Amino acid sequence: MSGSQPQEARMKIGIIGAGSIGATLARKWVTLGHEVFLANSRGPDSLRELAAGIGATPVTTAQAARSGEVVVVTIPQRAVLDLPKDLFQGVPADVVVIDTGNYYPTRDGAISALQGGQPESAWVSEQLGRPVVKAFNNIYFKSLAEKGLPPGTPGRIALPVSGAPPEARAKVLRLIDALGFDPVDAGGLEESWRQQPGTPCYTRDLDAPALKEALAAADRSRIPEYRKAADDAVKHFFATQTPRRP
Numbered sequence: 001m002s003g004s005q006p007q008e009a010r011m012k013i014g015i016i017g018a019g020s021i022g023a024t025l026a027r028k029w030v031t032l033g034h035e036v037f038l039a040n041s042r043g044p045d046s047l048r049e050l051a052a053g054i055g056a057t058p059v060t061t062a063q064a065a066r067s068g069e070v071v072v073v074t075i076p077q078r079a080v081l082d083l084p085k086d087l088f089q090g091v092p093a094d095v096v097v098i099d100t101g102n103y104y105p106t107r108d109g110a111i112s113a114l115q116g117g118q119p120e121s122a123w124v125s126e127q128l129g130r131p132v133v134k135a136f137n138n139i140y141f142k143s144l145a146e147k148g149l150p151p152g153t154p155g156r157i158a159l160p161v162s163g164a165p166p167e168a169r170a171k172v173l174r175l176i177d178a179l180g181f182d183p184v185d186a187g188g189l190e191e192s193w194r195q196q197p198g199t200p201c202y203t204r205d206l207d208a209p210a211l212k213e214a215l216a217a218a219d220r221s222r223i224p225e226y227r228k229a230a231d232d233a234v235k236h237f238f239a240t241q242t243p244r245r246p
Contacts, residue, residue: 009033012067013035013037015072016075017074019075021136026056027145030055037057073132077103081127096133098133106235119193120134121192131189132163143157148179157181157206158208159182184215194215197227202230
């Protein structure tokens, strides 16, 4: 998917987090004609080279939260606790907040509410004091960067979207379609556990019919099992990385 969108469809989008998913979304949205404001925990100076290469504007987290119609929070789960408590204070209620995060105990430590079964994005919503829409959490960044296809293409990868309010979810569904993926409405935030790490739809690059089947097949009683499988994969990944020289 490339080329600019019509002027009326262009948006200002803030992204908090400049890792693989955040940078990929920034690059793709700039290509589609949106104005993107990129932030991380280290401040704008640390992002100037990356932002320049993408065509985004480096900003503070507070500026990203106030930058426009959509704000994406794409940081490790534990880092949500480090965001300013007033981050969204005064931000209009119709600004859509997207949570792309996943909870991995190996990386994020023990978060009792999540280990007790609270859906991950419901917990994020509580920390931010804002409704959130869960999206982009179940796809590898390389698939997000490289596998978008025009609407109607057989085998087009589908992505689930859950959250509230419904009009916010609808806006995210449209954004996903424009990025080259089939959007699937997965319901309210209480259903977001169906797309958490280790569930049947997680990182499998499914088309829309298969994704809907995978979401329906998820078993809430198996969340600890799903999470352990995903967490074990994270442990293996870190164990096989070559240590960096000092």
